[in-house]
Amino acid sequence: MAEVLVLVDHTDGQVKKNTAELLTLARALGVPSAVFIGSSVEAARPRLAQFGAAKVYVVDNPDVTGAVAAPLAEALAAVAEQASPAAILLPTGGVNKEAGARLAVKTGGGLITDATNVQPGDGGVATTQSAFASNYTVESLVTKSPAIVTVKANAAAPAAAQAGATVVPVEVTVSEVAKAAKITGTEAKAKSGRPELTEAQIVVSGGRGTSGDFSPVEAFADTLGAAVGASRAAVDAGWYPHSNQVGQTGKQVSPQLYVACGISGAIQHRAGMQTSKTIVAINKDEEAPIFELVDFGVVGDLFTVLPQANDAVQAAKS
Amino acid sequence: MNIVVCVKYVPDAQADRTFNEDNTTDRSNVDGLLSELDEYAVEAALKLVEGSEDEVTVLTVGPDGAADAIKKALQMGAHKGVHVLDDAIHGSDAPATSLVLAEAVKKASGGTPELVLMGLASTDGTMSVVPAMLSERLGLPQVTQLSTLEVADGVVKGRRDSDTASDSFEAPLPAVVSVTDQINEPRYPSFKGIMAAKKKPVETWSLADLGVDAGQVGLDNAATKVTSFTARPPREQGEIVTDEGDGGTKLAEFLAKAKLI
Ligand SMILES: Cc1cc2nc3c(=O)[nH]c(=O)nc-3n(C[C@H](O)[C@H](O)[C@H](O)COP(=O)(O)OP(=O)(O)OC[C@H]3O[C@@H](n4cnc5c(N)ncnc54)[C@H](O)[C@@H]3O)c2cc1C
Ligand SMILES: Cc1cc2nc3c(=O)[nH]c(=O)nc-3n(C[C@H](O)[C@H](O)[C@H](O)COP(=O)(O)OP(=O)(O)OC[C@H]3O[C@@H](n4cnc5c(N)ncnc54)[C@H](O)[C@@H]3O)c2cc1C
Numbered sequence: 143m144a145e146v147l148v149l150v151d152h153t154d155g156q157v158k159k160n161t162a163e164l165l166t167l168a169r170a171l172g173v174p175s176a177v178f179i180g181s182s183v184e185a186a187r188p189r190l191a192q193f194g195a196a197k198v199y200v201v202d203n204p205d206v207t208g209a210v211a212a213p214l215a216e217a218l219a220a221v222a223e224q225a226s227p228a229a230i231l232l233p234t235g236g237v238n239k240e241a242g243a244r245l246a247v248k249t250g251g252g253l254i255t256d257a258t259n260v261q262p263g264d265g266g267v268a269t270t271q272s273a274f275a276s277n278y279t280v281e282s283l284v285t286k287s288p289a290i291v292t293v294k295a296n297a298a299a300p301a302a303a304q305a306g307a308t309v310v311p312v313e314v315t316v317s318e319v320a321k322a323a324k325i326t327g328t329e330a331k332a333k334s335g336r337p338e339l340t341e342a343q344i345v346v347s348g349g350r351g352t353s354g355d356f357s358p359v360e361a362f363a364d365t366l367g368a369a370v371g372a373s374r375a376a377v378d379a380g381w382y383p384h385s386n387q388v389g390q391t392g393k394q395v396s397p398q399l400y401v402a403c404g405i406s407g408a409i410q411h412r413a414g415m416q417t418s419k420t421i422v423a424i425n426k427d428e429e430a431p432i433f434e435l436v437d438f439g440v441v442g443d444l445f446t447v448l449p450q451a452n453d454a455v456q457a458a459k460s
Numbered sequence: 461m462n463i464v465v466c467v468k469y470v471p472d473a474q475a476d477r478t479f480n481e482d483n484t485t486d487r488s489n490v491d492g493l494l495s496e497l498d499e500y501a502v503e504a505a506l507k508l509v510e511g512s513e514d515e516v517t518v519l520t521v522g523p524d525g526a527a528d529a530i531k532k533a534l535q536m537g538a539h540k541g542v543h544v545l546d547d548a549i550h551g552s553d554a555p556a557t558s559l560v561l562a563e564a565v566k567k568a569s570g571g572t573p574e575l576v577l578m579g580l581a582s583t584d585g586t587m588s589v590v591p592a593m594l595s596e597r598l599g600l601p602q603v604t605q606l607s608t609l610e611v612a613d614g615v616v617k618g619r620r621d622s623d624t625a626s627d628s629f630e631a632p633l634p635a636v637v638s639v640t641d642q643i644n645e646p647r648y649p650s651f652k653g654i655m656a657a658k659k660k661p662v663e664t665w666s667l668a669d670l671g672v673d674a675g676q677v678g679l680d681n682a683a684t685k686v687t688s689f690t691a692r693p694p695r696e697q698g699e700i701v702t703d704e705g706d707g708g709t710k711l712a713e714f715l716a717k718a719k720l721i
Contacts, residue, residue: 209622209627211592211602211604212595212596212601212602215592215596235623236622236623239587239588239589239592240588240589240591240592240602240604241592242589243554243587243589243590243592243593243596244592244593244595244596244602246554246555246589246593246683247555247558247593247596247597248596250555250683251683252553252555252682252683252684253553253554253555253587253589253683253684254684255587255588255589256586256587263687268687272692273689274473274477274478274584275473275477276692277477277691277692278478278479278689278690278691278692279689279690279692280686280688280689280690281686281687281688281689282684282685282686282687283684283685283687284683284684285682285683285684285685286683286684319599319600319601322601322631322632322635323601323602323603323629323630323631323635324629324630324631325627325628325629326617326628326629326630327627327628328625328626328627328628329625329626330624330625331623331624331625331626338623344720366721384607384621384642385621385622385623390473390583390586391497391580391581391640391641398720399715399720409473409474410473416692416695417692420718420720421695422711422714422715424707424711428700428702433697433700434695434697435695435697436695436697436698436700437695437698437699437714437718438698438699438700438701438711438714438718439698439699439700439701440700440701440702440703440707440708440710440711441700441701441702441703441707442702442703442707443703446703446707446708447703447707447708447711448708449708450706450707450708450709450712451707451708451709451711451712452708453708454708454709454711454712454713455712455715455721458712458716458721459721
C-alpha cells in the first residue's frame with residue numbers, strides 16, 4: 143500500500159489533536175507517515191506512533207518553518223519525492239493551504255481545501271467539502287496523484303493504532319527565491335485563556351448589537367466554557383480582534399452550540415456558523431434573518447437577556 | 461511601478477448560488493459581479509500608483525460576463541483591462557486557472573511584472589490558493605494575506621495576522637502579493653470614473669494568444685472533480701420567545717433540556 147503523508151501540527155513537539163485526526167483518516171487511504179518540521183521530534187514521536195505513523199520524516203532546517211509557505215512547500219516536495227505518496231494531508235490553517243497550493247503545482251497533483259472528510263474513492267481520493275456559504279455539501283474526487291488535501295478540524299474522531307514512527311531525516315536545500323519572502327518580526331497575540339474558536343464545543347458571539355460592550359457575551363462564554371466570536375461589524379468597529387471573527391472572511395466554526403448575540407445573520411456570517419449543531423440567538427428585532435436558523439431564539443435586549451441566562455445557567459450548574 | 465491586479469468574476473453571494481448539470485458553478489443564471497474581496501486589491505493598487513505615471517492593469521480569467529468585473533475595476537480607477545476568454549477554460553481547477561493567469565501576467569507586463577496584487581480569496585471557490593500557485597509558477601516571492609502594505613525602494617512590506625501572532629513580512633520586488641479585507645476601504649466609482657472607464661482599453665485574449673494548450677485546462681483535464689452536490693436541508697426554525705422579563709431564564713431552560721449545560 144502506498145504511503146500517505148500527514149503534516150504534523152505542533153508547538154515545540156507538542157502534537158495537536160488535528161494531527162491525530164489526520165493520521166486516523168490517512169490509515170483508510172494507505173500507510174500513514176508523518177512529516178515533522180522542526181527540531182523537537184523526540185517529544186512528538188510517542189503521540190505520532192500512538193496514532194499510526196509508520197515513519198516520521200523530519201525536516202530540521204532553520205530555513206523551513208510552519209509560517210512561510212514557499213520553503214514549507216519545498217520541504218514537502220522533497221519528502222514527497224522520497225515517499226511517492228498517494229496522498230498528502232495537511233491541517234487547514236496558517237500557511238498550509240498555500241504550501242499545499244505550491245505543492246500541487248510542483249507535483250501535478252490535485253488540490254482540495256477545507257475538506258470535512260477524506261476517504262478512498264473510485265479512481266482516486268474522495269473528499270467532502272462545503273460550498274456557497276455551506277448551503278451545499280460537495281463530494282469531490284482527486285483524479286491526479288498525489289491527492290493534496292487540507293482538512294478542517296474535527297473531521298474524524300482520533301483513533302489510536304500503534305505503529306513504529308521510525309525517524310527518517312530528510313535533507314532540504316531551500317532555494318533562494320523561496321527564501322526571498324521572509325518574516326522580519328513577530329508579535330505574539332495575547333492569549334485569552336478561552337478555548338480555540340475552531341475547536342470549541344460552544345461559541346458565544348457578539349455583533350453590532352453589543353454596541354462595543356462584550357462583557358455580557360464574555361461572561362456567558364466563561365460560564366459555558368465557550369470561545370468568544372464576533373461578527374465583522376463588531377470587528378470593523380474595533381470592538382473585538384479580527385482573529386475572533388466568524389464568517390466568510392473569518393473563522394468557520396461548527397460547534398455543538400452557537401449563541402449569536404446582537405447579530406443579524408448576513409449570508410457572510412452564516413458562511414461561518416450555519417453548520418453548527420444547535421443555534422441560539424438573542425436579537426431585539428424579531429425580523430432578523432438569524433432567527434431563520436435558530437433552534438431557540440429570544441426576541442429581546444441582549445443586555446438583559448444574557449445576564450439573566452448567565453445567572454440561570456450558573457444556578458443550574460451549582 | 462506598473463501593477464497587475466487579478467480579479468475574479470463571481471456569482472453574487474446574495475443570490476441563490478448553485479451548480480450546473482456538469483457539477484461546475486452556475487455562472488449564467490445567477491447575477492455575477494467583481495468578487496468583493498478583490499476590490500481591496502484594486503484599491504491597494506490605486507493607492508500605490510496615486511500621483512505617479514504608473515498604471516494599473518486588471519486581469520481576469522472568466523466567461524463573457526467577466527467583462528463586468530473589469531469594468532467595475534476600471535470605474536474605480538484602474539487604467540486598462542485584460543480579459544482571458546476561451547470556452548476551453550470552462551470548469552478549470554485552481555492549478556489550471558493559475559497557469560492561464562501566469563501566462564497572461566507575463567504577456568500583460570511584457571515579461572516580468574513588477575507587482576501582482578490579488579485578493580484574499582474568491583467569494584465562490586474561497587480556496588485562497590491562486591496567489592501561492594501564481595507565485596510558484598512565476599518564480600516570484602509570495603507575500604500574501606497582508607493587512608498592511610507598503611512598497612518602497614524595491615521592497616514590499618506588510619503584516620500578516622495568524623491566530624497566534626502578527627508577522628511582519630518583506631520581499632524584494634517583483635513579487636506576488638495578496639491583501640485581506642482589513643487593509644483599506646475600497647472606493648465607490650465616481651460619476652467621473654464611470655464615464656472615464658468607457659474609454660479605457662480592454663484587450664481580450666484567447667488561450668492561443670497566450671500559448672497555452674487547451675489540453676492543460678478545462679473540466680476534462682482538471683486534477684479534481686466534483687462528483688455530486690447536495691443542498692443542505694434548510695434548518696427548521698425552532699421556538700422563538702419574546703422576552704417578557706424571563707427570556708434569559710427560558711434560554712437557560714432550553715439549554716438544560718437540550719443537555720447543552
Ligand atoms: C466580502 C464580504 C465578506 C464578509 N465577511 C464577513 C464575515 O466573515 N463575518 C461576518 O460576520 N460578516 C461578514 N461580512 C459582513 C456581513 O455582510 C454583515 O455586514 C455583518 O455580518 C453584520 O454584522 P452584525 O450582524 O453584527 O451587524 P448588523 O447587521 O448591524 O446587525 C446587528 C443586529 O443586532 C441587533 N441588536 C441591536 N441592538 C441589540 C441589543 N441591545 N440586543 C439584541 N440585539 C440587538 C439588531 O437588531 C441587528 O439585527 C462580509 C461582507 C462582505 C461583503
Ligand atoms: C464551489 C467550488 C469549489 C471548488 N473546488 C475546487 C477544488 O477543490 N480544487 C480546485 O482545484 N478547484 C476548485 N474549484 C475551482 C476554483 O475555484 C477555480 O479554479 C478558481 O478559478 C480558483 O480558485 P478560487 O476561486 O478558490 O480562488 P482563490 O484562490 O480563492 O482566489 C484568490 C485570488 O486569486 C485571484 N483569482 C482567482 N481566480 C481568478 C480568475 N479566474 N481570474 C483572475 N484572478 C483570479 C483573485 O485575485 C482572487 O482574489 C472550485 C470552485 C467552486 C466554485
